[in-house]
Amino acid sequence: MTATAxxxxxxxxxxxxxxxxxxxxxxxxxxxxxxxxxxxxxxTDLARVELADRGTLWTWTVQxxxxxxxxxxxxxxxxxxxxxxxxLGDVIVESRLLGDPAGFEIGxxxxxxxxxxWPGPDGSPVVSYAFEPSGGST
Amino acid sequence: MSxxxxxxxxxxxxFGRHAPDLTGMTMGAQASRLALADAGVNWADxxxxxxxxxxxxxxxxxxxxxxxxxxxxxxxxxxxxxxxVALATAxxxxxxxxxxxxxxxxxxKHARGAFAASPADxxxxxxxxxxxxxxxxxxxxxxxxxxxxxxxLKDRLLAQVAAKAFRCGELNPxxxxxxxxxxxxxMGARVINAPLTQxxxxxxxxxxxxxxxxxxxRAADLCERPVRLAAVAKRTRRFGSFEVFAPWLPPEAGxxxxxxxxxxxxxxSGLSPADVQxxxxxxTDAGAEIYHMAETGLCEDGAQQELIDLNETAPTGRLxxxxxxxxxxxxxxxxxxxxxxxxxxxxxxxxxxGARQVARQPRVxxxxxxxxPGISACTVLTA
Numbered sequence: 042m043t044a045t046a047x048x049x050x051x052x053x054x055x056x057x058x059x060x061x062x063x064x065x066x067x068x069x070x071x072x073x074x075x076x077x078x079x080x081x082x083x084x085t086d087l088a089r090v091e092l093a094d095r096g097t098l099w100t101w102t103v104q105x106x107x108x109x110x111x112x113x114x115x116x117x118x119x120x121x122x123x124x125x126x127x128x129l130g131d132v133i134v135e136s137r138l139l140g141d142p143a144g145f146e147i148g149x150x151x152x153x154x155x156x157x158x159w160p161g162p163d164g165s166p167v168v169s170y171a172f173e174p175s176g177g178s179t
Numbered sequence: 180m181s182x183x184x185x186x187x188x189x190x191x192x193x194f195g196r197h198a199p200d201l202t203g204m205t206m207g208a209q210a211s212r213l214a215l216a217d218a219g220v221n222w223a224d225x226x227x228x229x230x231x232x233x234x235x236x237x238x239x240x241x242x243x244x245x246x247x248x249x250x251x252x253x254x255x256x257x258x259x260x261x262x263x264v265a266l267a268t269a270x271x272x273x274x275x276x277x278x279x280x281x282x283x284x285x286x287x288k289h290a291r292g293a294f295a296a297s298p299a300d301x302x303x304x305x306x307x308x309x310x311x312x313x314x315x316x317x318x319x320x321x322x323x324x325x326x327x328x329x330x331x332l333k334d335r336l337l338a339q340v341a342a343k344a345f346r347c348g349e350l351n352p353x354x355x356x357x358x359x360x361x362x363x364x365x366m367g368a369r370v371i372n373a374p375l376t377q378x379x380x381x382x383x384x385x386x387x388x389x390x391x392x393x394x395x396x397r398a399a400d401l402c403e404r405p406v407r408l409a410a411v412a413k414r415t416r417r418f419g420s421f422e423v424f425a426p427w428l429p430p431e432a433g434x435x436x437x438x439x440x441x442x443x444x445x446x447x448s449g450l451s452p453a454d455v456q457x458x459x460x461x462x463t464d465a466g467a468e469i470y471h472m473a474e475t476g477l478c479e480d481g482a483q484q485e486l487i488d489l490n491e492t493a494p495t496g497r498l499x500x501x502x503x504x505x506x507x508x509x510x511x512x513x514x515x516x517x518x519x520x521x522x523x524x525x526x527x528x529x530x531x532x533g534a535r536q537v538a539r540q541p542r543v544x545x546x547x548x549x550x551x552p553g554i555s556a557c558t559v560l561t562a
Contacts, residue, residue: 048306062427073427074304081418081429099428100328102320102372104311109295111308124317126428133428135312142373147328158310169310 044168045161050074051170053091058155060094060170062132063087071132093129094153095175101125103142116159127151127172139173150175183395184270186560187402188218189522192286194386194509195355203235203512206387207286208244210515214282214389218401225391226278228252229269231261231285233513238284251277259461260413261285262388262517263548263556267411269392279394287512289383301424301552315551316380316464318423320372323466325421327374330481332469334374338362339487340465341379341507347494348508350535355384356508379465384510388518390525404529406544409450409559412443416553423551434474436555437461437547441475444545448559452476455559456541457527458498459520461549462505468492472500475547475557494535502527502535517548521558528562 046052051074053061063075067084073092078085107119123138123145137156138145156171190213192206207230215222222245230238230252239252251272255265262285269281293316298308307313327334342362348354360378368376391401398405416422419433445451458477462468469487473480477498486492492500503509503523506516524544526532544560 047310048304050304051306070429100321100325102317102324102374103370104314104317104372105370106293108311108314109293111295111298111305111313112311113309122311124312124314124321126321128430131430133430135426137310137312147325156310169306 044155044166047158047167047169055155055168058094058153058170060092060134060153062090062092064090073132073134092132092134096127096129096151096172098145098147098149098151099126099128099133100147101138101145113159125172137169137171139171144174182274184273184408185393185395185398185402185405186390186408186521186525187393187398187405188214188216188220188391189525190214190217190389191353191519191522192387193353193355194384194512194515194519197385203232203286203288203385203387204240204244206288206385207232207238207241207284207389210286210387210389211241211245211282211284214391218391220280220391220401222246223248224280225250225282227269227272227281229255229265229281229283231255231257231265231514233258233261233287235286235288235514238286241284257550257554259463259511259513259516259550260548260554260556261514263411263546263558264413266390266517266521266558267413267556270408270411273392273394279397281392282389283392283518284387284389285515285518286387287514288385289512292383294383296424296551303424303426307426312426313424315423316372316375319380319464319466320375322421322470323464324374326466326470332481332484335362335366336469336484336487337374337379337465338365340462340468341365343493344462344501344504344507347502347535348504350494351503351508352533354504354508355510356504375464375466381463381506382510384512386512386515388515388522390518390521404562406525406528407561409561410444410447411556411558412440412447413554413556414439414443420553422553436553437471437474437549440555440557441547444557444559445476450543450559454543455498455545456539457502457524457537457544458500459505459524459546460500461547462501462507463511465507467549468500468505471547471549475545494537499537502532502537517546517556520546520548521560524560528560
């Protein structure tokens with residue numbers, strides 16, 4: 042069964058999962074998702090790039106109560122979930138987190154994975170991205 | 180020399196939860212009338228008005244209630260920094276010679292629970308909201324965790340700040356939350372976004388606030404103890420600052436708009452953070468008060484632990500912060516919140532803050548608001 046991205050602009054590939062961003066031709070600033078203008082140098086020549094799939098946890102929390110709309114809970118209902126920022130080297134990306142929050146620590150090694158959200162019209166899962174502890178060091 | 184601007188009247192409709200049929204607009208009209216009465220002037224005397232509301236209607240509609248005098252009326256909607264921007268707009272109208280008397284009013288009536296935000300309003304695609312990343316309290320928790328980690332501060336500091344807020348609320352007859360809570364009660368309460376529990380987060384609430392501004396040479400006639408608006412400034416975010424609703428950050432750190440806005444008001448007023456004797460800082464959560472102390476220059480990063488351990492930020496301390504209980508004890512009607520701050524400082528500088536009055540009569544006050552998506556406004560106020 043093939044997964045469908047919640048927004049195709051987020052990914053350069055789903056298998057293996059890789060995020061897509063943009064890099065500024067003038068100053069090298071990397072953004073996520075891709076954008077049309079550079080937040081640093083105001084340049085408008087940005088090329089699409091694939092982001093690293095491994096990084097370190099920069100900060101995190103747990104969403105313990107169900108957010109209001111436009112949050113879309115899974116079909117089997119809301120359960121608390123981890124949220125964090127993961128430092129990929131040239132950009133720090135906000136992400137859902139998988140794994141036990143009791144083990145989360147700033148600086149721990151993380152890797153990219155897919156996050157199933159809800160079934161699409163054809164029954165195949167709609168997915169976003171998440172990071173999970175990779176157990177090793179980066 | 181630029182024209183002086185002074186605050187000559189203040190009016191507050193208490194923040195909290197009110198009757199369902201009491202509209203934000205009605206509260207705004209009440210606060211306006213209180214401010215006009217405090218200044219001893221009439222609505223017809225006002226030559227310029229600025230109003231702010233995030234969700235409760237168009238402020239200039241108030242002319243239908245206050246009187247159709249034909250006054251120019253500007254509406255402001257800049258998130259949590261709305262009132263600061265409104266104040267700056269009115270002060271600039273006085274400095275530009277458009278009027279010598281202006282009214283600034285802010286009001287809001289929010290639904291219960293955390294704010295819901297639309298991704299499109301903030302330039303994000305739908306996925307950002309649908310996947311549960313667009314929640315303000317997540318940002319507060321994550322900025323707090325990063326800040327505490329970077330500067331070696333303990334999580335318990337969050338409870339210490341919240342406990343101080345509720346002690347101040349207990350002393351403030353117009354506060355919403357007037358019951359003191361122990362640090363253990365705060366630490367042990369329901370966790371919303373770790374490390375933040377429910378009492379470490381301000382709640383959206385209802386209320387209104389208004390001030391009357393006058394050109395400096397008229398202030399003494401209108402008010403026994405006018406408070407000089409020594410400087411007011413507003414700023415947006417810069418590259419590298421960690422802001423609410425950000426799917427990404429660059430690895431190079433930048434400073435927040437609060438740093439820029441605070442530097443601007445100190446430079447313009449000729450005063451320094453060391454001169455501040457009473458301050459109001461955006462405390463949307465307990466951690467925000469902690470890092471805003473440093474971002475505005477009131478202390479060094481990491482120095483908060485000792486200041487707070489010694490109770491220096493309480494009304495009895497050396498650097499009283501949020502003596503009316505701040506957002507934590509008053510909740511946040513977004514359009515009015517920054518004017519509540521200004522009113523608290525005005526009352527402190529005039530010696531009419533009641534049970535929460537700072538002991539050594541302060542002469543220099545400071546206010547700071549911060550809001551999504553990375554905006555700040557600050558003032559320096561002097562007796």
